[in-house]
Amino acid sequence: MTSEVSEPGSPSVLEISQLRVAYEGRTVVDGVSFRIQRGEIFGLLGPNGAGKTSTLSAIEGLVRPASGSLLVDGLDVEQQPLAVKALLKVQLQSSSFQDELSIQEIARLYAGLYGVKLSREQVRGNTRPVGLGDELGKKFKQLSGGQQQRLALYIATIHNPLLLLLDEPTAGLDPQSRRGLWRHIEELRAEGNSILLTTHSMEEAQAVCDRVAIIDHGKLLTEGRPSELINKHKDGPRVLSVAHGAPTLEDVFIGLTGSEIRD
Numbered sequence: 203m204t205s206e207v208s209e210p211g212s213p214s215v216l217e218i219s220q221l222r223v224a225y226e227g228r229t230v231v232d233g234v235s236f237r238i239q240r241g242e243i244f245g246l247l248g249p250n251g252a253g254k255t256s257t258l259s260a261i262e263g264l265v266r267p268a269s270g271s272l273l274v275d276g277l278d279v280e281q282q283p284l285a286v287k288a289l290l291k292v293q294l295q296s297s298s299f300q301d302e303l304s305i306q307e308i309a310r311l312y313a314g315l316y317g318v319k320l321s322r323e324q325v326r327g328n329t330r331p332v333g334l335g336d337e338l339g340k341k342f343k344q345l346s347g348g349q350q351q352r353l354a355l356y357i358a359t360i361h362n363p364l365l366l367l368l369d370e371p372t373a374g375l376d377p378q379s380r381r382g383l384w385r386h387i388e389e390l391r392a393e394g395n396s397i398l399l400t401t402h403s404m405e406e407a408q409a410v411c412d413r414v415a416i417i418d419h420g421k422l423l424t425e426g427r428p429s430e431l432i433n434k435h436k437d438g439p440r441v442l443s444v445a446h447g448a449p450t451l452e453d454v455f456i457g458l459t460g461s462e463i464r465d
């Protein structure tokens with residue numbers, strides 16, 4: 203997989219240093235640091251409650267970090283929130299649009315909000331890769347869960363953001379839609395966009411992510427290319443105890459984060 207195609211000297215698309223997020227005094231993201239380069243797909247992996255969505259919320263400016271710094275393309279998220287907002291787009295874990303509006307109307311409404319002019323034909327062409335090109339007249343409430351999710355991904359990419367944040371973009375999708383979405387994400391990378399996604403699917407992380415980080419209890423445990431992480435941790439006793447045969451990324455994940463089910 204390609205990665206780190208940024209020009210020498212250009213800032214990282216995202217640079218997180220010692221990020222701490224707390225809710226009512228309880229720390230849920232605890233000193234997390236990582237960088238994402240231009241044209242890179244970075245996966246944030248972790249069990250339920252690990253702090254993935256909270257990290258994304260801090261990048262998006264929805265949650266104020268207790269400490270640490272967040273730079274998007276060299277701009278400080280806290281000091282230049284509007285400039286940063288113009289560079290990124292977020293697909294939340296559950297996205298919702300106006301029930302009574304059709305796909306065509308929603309697409310043109312959001313394009314308008316971002317100052318992008320889209321003709322009907324352009325919407326038709328652009329929604330094909332996410333499998334919605336023939337459903338444009340359907341109202342949001344008439345779409346299946348997977349179709350709603352694919353619409354949310356399309357809307358998130360309308361203004362060609364530098365950094366796209368996707369929180370569990372393929373949860374609940376059928377294998378066809380999941381593959382379609384991977385393809386779409388890879389196309390976005392090929393156009394120079396960077397993507398930070400969260401996923402519980404190790405298969406997905408291995409298939410599309412250039413690099414991944416595993417976090418648990420708010421702390422970053424390890425980071426690297428999926429193949430590097432397997433190599434690095436494959437001989438650990440906890441990894442070996444859960445592996446069936448040659449250790450996989452999922453074995454590394456469970457070996458590092460434990461087998462207990464989270465709240």
Ligand SMILES: Nc1ncnc2c1ncn2[C@@H]1O[C@H](COP(=O)(O)OP(=O)(O)OP(=O)(O)O)[C@@H](O)[C@H]1O
Nearest residue numbers: 225226230248249250251252253254255256257295
């Ligand atoms: N708005 C909030 N107020 C208080 N606590 C919160 C809030 N949002 C999240 N939390 C808590 O912070 C911790 C981290 O939650 P977060 O949503 O970041 O986890 P996650 O890694 O995205 O998990 P999942 O895989 O289940 O989506 C959890 O213990 C959660 O209960």
Ligand SMILES: [Mg+2]
Nearest residue numbers: 254255295369
């Ligand atoms: Mg989450």
